[in-house]
Amino acid sequence: MRAVLVANPKGGAGKTTLSTNLAGHFANAGQRVTLCDLDRQQSALRWMAFRDPALAPITGYYGGGQTFFALPQETDWAVLDAPAGLQGYKLSDYLRVVDRVLVPIVPSVYDMAASEDFLNSLRQELRGRSGVIGIVAMRVDPRTRAATMLESFLKHFDFPIVAYLRNTQAYVNTAAGGRSIFDTAPSLHRREKESWAGLLQWLNP
Ligand SMILES: Nc1ncnc2c1ncn2[C@@H]1O[C@H](COP(=O)(O)OP(=O)(O)OP(=O)(O)O)[C@@H](O)[C@H]1O
Numbered sequence: 001m002r003a004v005l006v007a008n009p010k011g012g013a014g015k016t017t018l019s020t021n022l023a024g025h026f027a028n029a030g031q032r033v034t035l036c037d038l039d040r041q042q043s044a045l046r047w048m049a050f051r052d053p054a055l056a057p058i059t060g061y062y063g064g065g066q067t068f069f070a071l072p073q074e075t076d077w078a079v080l081d082a083p084a085g086l087q088g089y090k091l092s093d094y095l096r097v098v099d100r101v102l103v104p105i106v107p108s109v110y111d112m113a114a115s116e117d118f119l120n121s122l123r124q125e126l127r128g129r130s131g132v133i134g135i136v137a138m139r140v141d142p143r144t145r146a147a148t149m150l151e152s153f154l155k156h157f158d159f160p161i162v163a164y165l166r167n168t169q170a171y172v173n174t175a176a177g178g179r180s181i182f183d184t185a186p187s188l189h190r191r192e193k194e195s196w197a198g199l200l201q202w203l204n205p
């Protein structure tokens with residue numbers, strides 16, 4: 001079993017969008033996947049509640065109330081959807097059990113500034129473990145000014161950008177029906193699906 005934490009203390013960075021779509025991808029690839037909602041707002045579980053039982057199965061539960069987080073049993077992938085503001089001992093507790101951390105960052109000056117301390121904490125907490133942290137450029141096209149801004153911000157860190165996910169209603173519309181972009185027909189959202197290739201390869205080399 002492998003576990004990935006999706007985290008950024010900035011609200012609205014795209015954590016739940018990333019987590020639910022990642023879970024949807026694994027489910028459609030025939031893997032057993034558990035979505036661990038760590039957020040009291042339980043947005044990921046709300047998404048699960050909309051999900052048609054005929055779609056590829058995902059197990060979900062609220063994992064935010066435990067003193068020490070324990071990974072779910074009998075799953076191939078655990079995807080942990082973190083709450084905004086995650087830091088301190090809670091962050092350390094989750095980092096203890098996961099193989100990878102995905103940090104979605106929207107390349108705005110506000111979001112980058114709000115993520116900086118968090119990236120420093122991650123670097124500190126994960127020293128001695130290389131290749132654990134991947135950045136997801138959220139709501140941005142590669143080769144745009146916004147992308148360049150994010151890339152230069154990340155020069156202070158040694159974290160790869162593993163995907164650029166565009167700003168598109170595909171995520172908003174699928175989420176409304178408890179679906180991921182990977183739950184749609186192959187001909188739909190083709191470009192979006194392709195933009196996940198690097199991220200998926202990084203998670204599962
Ligand atoms: N790539 C995208 N394109 C378009 N809309 C997006 C994209 N990513 C996220 N959104 C939208 O942005 C909003 C915030 O995203 P999301 O809920 O995933 O963020 P979050 O980090 O989980 O927020 P919170 O900190 O409140 O848990 C949602 O309405 C979502 O549909």
Ligand SMILES: [Mg+2]
Nearest residue numbers: 015016039043
């Ligand atoms: Mg969320």
